[in-house]
Amino acid sequence: MSSNLEDLYREVILDHYRSPRNRGELPVPPATKTEGFNPLCGDEVAVYLEIDSATDTVRDIKIEGQGCSISQASTSMMSAAVKGKTVDGARQLIRAFKALMSIHEHKLEGEGDGSDLAADLEGVRLGDLEALQGVVKFPVRIKCATLAWNTLQQGLDEAGDSSI
Amino acid sequence: MALDVDKIRLDFPALTRQIHGQEIVYLDSAASSQKPESVLQAMDAAYRTSYANVHRGVYQTAEETTAAFEASRAKVARFINARSASEVVFVRNATEAINLVAYSWGRANLKQGDVVVLSLMEHHANIVPWHMLAEERGIELRWIGITDDFRLDLTNLDELLSGARLLAISAMSNVLGTINEIRPLADAAHDHDALILVDACQYVPHLATDVRAWDADFVAFSAHKMLGPSGIGGLWARAELLEGMPPFLGGGEMIRDVRQDGFTTNDLPWKFEAGTPAIVEAIGWGAAIDYLANLGMADVRDHEERLTRYALDALIQNFPTMTIYGPQDASIRGGAISFLFDGIHAHDISQVLDERAVCVRAGHHCAKPLMRHIGVPATSRASLYIYNTESEVDTLIEALAKAEDFFRI
């Protein structure tokens, strides 16, 4: 294995891929179910979210779907990272994760100078998620890593809408 | 005569490319093929020595360009045994060819409740245009199923075709490799007064094609999968059908006359070619056809069938936990081989293969209804062409063994 490949497939990634956390379903309602697709490779993910509206926290999260090791690991890590977090905290984590993937949310591709990414990353503890940084060297795989996060973002939006 | 693959390889500059310090092993010709020197030179020479727009000028280079452009059309026509070059419409690709039929023939002929029959192994290019027509016109789509050994399930064909207006079906699956015998399908469609459209995108590059022996009505194909450039493809249709169809796009080239109060259309095939066409691409396609015709399509098929058998045997022998999605008999299939290791995603396999400079496709291959049917989100696909060798298949096997090892749970 080349060092690039080892960088991509870190041990913690393979661990989440082999034993994914928070697999399953939640009853809808009270939970919401949001589906995400990667049109490039056909991968699918469903994120079940249960938001405690009193404390505005992610009370529970479950994941269904299939995908490559990168998308499976990223999904699993995402579920572990946001469970119990406040909705704001989860949103902050989404922004930070996308920054880790070098995705400049507010600029055209190739335009970002890095300062916007640094701001999104500041003060956020990514922990195990940092293992996914190796993905950046493989641009076509970034979509695998972000699928679950985009779906989570959509799920938080929908959960927010439905609780109003 | 067997193909001299070592000699053929020398004609393909892109096959000498080094990736991560190793010679590229290109096993993705079903997605798009590499191009021989003769195609590159024909296109380069067209731009350098005799380039002008076609069908317009009366000066020398305009006439030369027009002649070369139309000579390519004649080569395409001969290659598929069309009755006349006027039955070959240049389009961008097979996708546009099918869209042209759906838009022009479909909108002129299909109304609410009319039936178009597809198969479960179609590429999105031969599904979505019909879905669009279904949304717009309320036509009904029916689907020919697939057997457990990955062939068309024709047991209820008569039922499906009853009352149908069109059977739109591929001659070779880009996922399964399955070759569908077209003549009996055409006969069945015609017995029900339906027309048949053949998606021959994966067939024309690999087997001798005879649209008249097929008794087909429409045939779609792309240059880029048969050694030619991207940006050009063909729609062949029987002249009477093309005559009766309204134009697709409007503009220059496709008209005979334009007045303030209307227009009349040009003769075939230009009636369907609005605007400046892919001139140099057409010339390149002509050179690609010369190259294939010179090898002989019977020998091309022979080589691919032998190599496909070699690859299937090697995969089956080496990897008991691998599923191959497609017939295991090389004589009824082409060289696009889809496979999956139990529990390992196709993307991960491809990534490790890339380390060894082995290029295979991973994904749904633009055939999601088929993928849903076989119950997987993605497969890996290795596909073979005239320039591939047994030693490249061996490299694939070695790289797959390494990948399997790495991801085995």
Ligand SMILES: Cc1ncc(COP(=O)(O)O)c(C=O)c1O
């Ligand atoms: C069976 C089949 N039909 C249609 C197409 C579409 O070809 P193009 O993208 O050249 O239009 C493909 C290409 O992958 C194909 O394999």
